[in-house]
Amino acid sequence: MPELQVCMTEDDLETLRAAVEVLEHPGLAARLGSMVGKPIDLMRQALPAGAAQAIAAATTKGLNAALAVALRSIRNKPRGGSRLLHKVMATASGAVGGSVGLAALPIELPISTVIMLRSIAEIARSEGEDLADPETALACIEVFALGGRASGDDAADSGYFAVRGVLAKSVSEAARFIAERGIVSEGAPLLAAFIAQVASRFGVVVTQKLAAQILPVVGALGGAAVNYAFIDHFQEVARAHFTVRRLERRYGKAAVQAEYEKFRDATGPANESSGPKPSVARKEGFVGRL
Secondary structure, eight states: OOOOOOOOOOHHHHHHHHHHHHHOOOHHHHHHHHHHHOOOOHHHHHTTTHHHHHHHHHHHHHHHHHHHHHHHHHHOOOOOOOOHHHHHHHHHHHHHHHHHHGGGGGHHHHHHHHHHHHHHHHHHTTTTTTTTSSHHHHHHGGGGGSOOOTTTTHHHHHHHHHHHHHHHHHHHHHHHHHHHOOOOOOHHHHHHHHHHHHHHHHHHHHHHHHHTTTOOOOOOOHHHHHHHHHHHHHHHHHHHHHHHHHHEEEEEEEEHHHHHHHHHHOOOOOGGGGGOOOOHHHHHHTTOOO
């Protein structure tokens, strides 16, 4: 029997095309580079000795704090709040990070990450996700792994569906574990393994953020601007991610991925350090929904 063809509407195809632009051409590195007037690679060279260890520790701490919030949302109705309010709160925490630098990272990053998680959860709910579903809670954390890529990443291994594929087993096992045992500590081994996978990718973006934030020419005011860009970027990625998931619920994963890959192949790979390709999302109001 021939395979049933699923036809997406023109509106949904256009929405998916916008999501592909956001997810395959992450633009935070180029945005930060333009803010401080230096390429991302030069910004990373400005980091002090020991920064890598501090970033790794703060990234894991931040994600664990966000996971704790995500797990609570399974049991409790999440507290609302506009995405603008979340940006204001993150901007304020960034001002502290910019004025103090690396020493503030263990405190500032968990605060920023939790603020972003709350915003991501609101976006997920607006796209039809059930926040009482453990898999949705983990999908919110998954956004932190989708927000950037290193300049040397192979496009085949760092694209949206490639990253989701890498995380799929951890997400499935952790969601089943939570569903079977109820609310559990975020330190449970399956959840810790999931966080470690996300942290390895989130740390790339945190490194870019910190490099921009600690430059002497940036300071407190610039640190606030960097954090504003940081949360704006992840809100954009979250909207695209949960848009894809919404379309998957409507048309099936295989059909959506097939169309996604057509759009991705048409635009070609992007190296984040050299900047994103012109974003259809920005031109056509996709980000404006944030």
